[in-house]
Amino acid sequence: MAKGNGAAKRIAADALFAALGLITFLIESLFPPLFFPGAKMGLSNIFSLAALILFGPADAFAVVVVRTVLGSLFAGNISSLLYSFTGGVAAMAISALLVYLVYPRVSVMAVSIVAAVAHNIVQNLVFVAISGTPLVFSYMPYLALLGVLSGAIVGAAVMLIFKKVPLSVFERALGQKPPKKNGTEDK
Numbered sequence: 001m002a003k004g005n006g007a008a009k010r011i012a013a014d015a016l017f018a019a020l021g022l023i024t025f026l027i028e029s030l031f032p033p034l035f036f037p038g039a040k041m042g043l044s045n046i047f048s049l050a051a052l053i054l055f056g057p058a059d060a061f062a063v064v065v066v067r068t069v070l071g072s073l074f075a076g077n078i079s080s081l082l083y084s085f086t087g088g089v090a091a092m093a094i095s096a097l098l099v100y101l102v103y104p105r106v107s108v109m110a111v112s113i114v115a116a117v118a119h120n121i122v123q124n125l126v127f128v129a130i131s132g133t134p135l136v137f138s139y140m141p142y143l144a145l146l147g148v149l150s151g152a153i154v155g156a157a158v159m160l161i162f163k164k165v166p167l168s169v170f171e172r173a174l175g176q177k178p179p180k181k182n183g184t185e186d187k
Helices: 002-028 045-055 057-075 079-101 108-131 134-164 167-173
Strands: none
Touching: 002 045, 002 057, 045 057, 045 079, 045 108, 045 134, 057 079, 079 108, 108 134
């Protein structure tokens, strides 16, 4: 029974992160694009990256999939699903690799920047593949710079969340016992 309760809490936490990401995506979609058609800061990725760090890759991928599918449906732009989904999954795969292979030797900010640049590059590659317009490759340096900027903002937001919100808040939400101040756990 306790294991089922923990699984339910984990699913609820994933749903909360997906909902927060979806709301952020929908608010961000109301603003005009940055520099290029369709270019956004990607603030909804704050919740995907936080889910990756807190819960692991499976939960983070679930957050990305739910957010991109519902975001495309709610924003009324189904064609953007292909770009958002492929870019989001690629960025999350790279983030997961970096977090589990080299973190904490690299910062959350660095992980976020690399993921954002990869997201933009993958979206550009998908657009070129679909449209057959290789001239769009000329946007690649600008998209990389935009990825650095947006990745830095997302990474800073995630770092701020983890700095200001105690880990015990997340542990209690999942039904885990936070360690006591002397390092031992409650029994």
